[in-house]
Amino acid sequence: MVNGPGKITINDVAKAAGVSKGTVDRVLHDRGEVSKKSREKILKVIDELGYKPNVYASLLASQKKHTIVCVIPEYSEGDFWSLTAKGLFEASEAAQRYGVVVEVMTYDQYDVDSFRAACGKVLDAGPSGVVIAPMFRLETLAFVKDLVSRGIPYVYIDSKLEDDGYLAYFGMPMYQSGYLCADILTDGRNVRKVYIVRIERDKKGHSDPTVMRRTGFMDYMTEHYPSAHIVNVFIDPKNADAVYARLDEAFAADADAPKMLVMFNSRIHLVADYLRERGMAGCRVVGFDVLERNLSALRSGHVQALIAQHSDRQAAAAVNALVDSLILGSPVPKKDNYTQMDILNRYNCEYYM
């Protein structure tokens, strides 16, 4: 019941207060031009009658055009960010019902300048709210400072920064995901050596989003397997041959012993491909995120477990939080929303999406 049982309208309030609905509306929206006396009277009447504005009528009448702009890394079919994009599009559909337009703006996560450019375009678009998946610390901080100064609310997804002007955050607890990963990988077994496959990337201006995850992983290992040998292998994901060469090289010492392998980003499928190619069985392999390629590695048995998050839901939740606060004026219930970490294996992965 939108209006409560009594169905009290703005007209009822106006009548009871001896003014017109226009005046009531003015105090309702703090639009000024109302004498102190009327104002107080109206407020009193509103309270007494328990008047609750009708959201539909309000939304209908105020043809406000809200735009929410989302800034995320470029994506292509099947990769990590495409899932986030999917969530954004879903939320966009729902938001349309409220007359809210959702725009997605992408940037090259390996190119600071493209991020700066994207931010500029966002500000030009004059959005009512912003969703941002940050990859560059300094530039993001500068950007949100701009947003704050313009009174534009923003919410972080995926990871957040240490400022606290954000309306909300939706993402995975990174440190804990690394800790959990180690537990799943080792799983009470004997552990002599663990390979961490990492990506060589252009480090300048770039903050590795998985660093906390690695920290969590390492902490678990030093707590539970202090004598285990941790080997880092760096690969260039863009060059398949080089990947294989690197792994061959790393495994040369004990070629056919079963291994423990882990990656902290979404590319574990690279490792799975390698293992299949080389016919290596019996390895214990754990990775992150539900890309289609990772799922098939899970099904084929080259990966034992994936730790996943519903980044589509996170994205949608971010948009919804913004819509709620923008349109309905409802306060955001929780600022930091750590989404659950899902453990996927071959038996439950089919029901994940």
Next chain:
Amino acid sequence: MVNGPGKITINDVAKAAGVSKGTVDRVLHDRGEVSKKSREKILKVIDELGYKPNVYASLLASQKKHTIVCVIPEYSEGDFWSLTAKGLFEASEAAQRYGVVVEVMTYDQYDVDSFRAACGKVLDAGPSGVVIAPMFRLETLAFVKDLVSRGIPYVYIDSKLEDDGYLAYFGMPMYQSGYLCADILTDGRNVRKVYIVRIERDKKGHSDPTVMRRTGFMDYMTEHYPSAHIVNVFIDPKNADAVYARLDEAFAADADAPKMLVMFNSRIHLVADYLRERGMAGCRVVGFDVLERNLSALRSGHVQALIAQHSDRQAAAAVNALVDSLILGSPVPKKDNYTQMDILNRYNCEYYM
């Protein structure tokens, strides 16, 4: 990136189709009194223009009051059904925005008559839609027949029956959850014996909701561990002392060997309590559902894993599906919605809710 605001109104459609908005409205709501020709033309135009009705205008104009009644087993703080109830209340809040009232009606899951009574009250309330968590097969079938005859849509949660008049179903794939459970319990270990702890319940008129789960479990075992010995232990959950006695008795043969234990309902905490009481360590224990008591058993290490479902989200999804179909007239996208099976251990359980 995403469509602009729904600029297209019913008037635009009317003009483009060469009719009046009244006629368009009639086809939008299947209110009849429209010639086949106009109808088709209008439908075509709607599709071409991508017309989306403005929910708010619609809600404003049609001062309809919808009520959704949910029939679920009685619950109390912290038990399985309280989570479902929580989801219902959350959805209720959202539904209020659309002027939809959500009512929850409970019945004693061990008493057919109370279920019958609840159904009667539901019908009296004259709801626009019903959410139902069925426990009694025959009575539920009779009930939904009544609903169908009155044209009241209903959706199943938790489990469903073999009729197919339901609008949607939200629940866990029970068979697979048992299969998964066996995989997690055994986990590549040697398995000689597994204890299944079950509940003695008054069987009359009662269909055990976990039977499919048990079947899945057993299938896994015969496939992977054909020689394993499966022992069923029956307990009465209401009598703690008797539970302990029964377990003592069952374990008498090999008292202090580490055991594998499993329960297919939400009461694994009973087993955990027993193990703590008896100081038995090193057992492998797997159960279902995220009751607070189960979570603390997980934290304390007496339970290794829980298989969980977001029954709150299922409940909310059920209400939302009904709201969508009632208010927005949008068809339900999927009839059978099998929600994901979450694997919880001590490292990821804190982020589950």
Next chain:
DNA sequence: CGAAATTCCGTGAACGTTCACGGAATAATT
């Protein structure tokens, strides 16, 4: 063929807000 029945459709008044516009009342200034 004409009247009655039936089918189909347009009209316009709600629904409860928002907000621009213009005017009344009051205060400030000359």
Next chain:
DNA sequence: AATTATTCCGTGAACGTTCACGGAATTTCG
């Protein structure tokens, strides 16, 4: 006191639907 500024407020037209009403067009039938 007359004029001008300022403050305050009422009016009414949107916003995009829904749906009752009445009438036009078409069909049916004697």
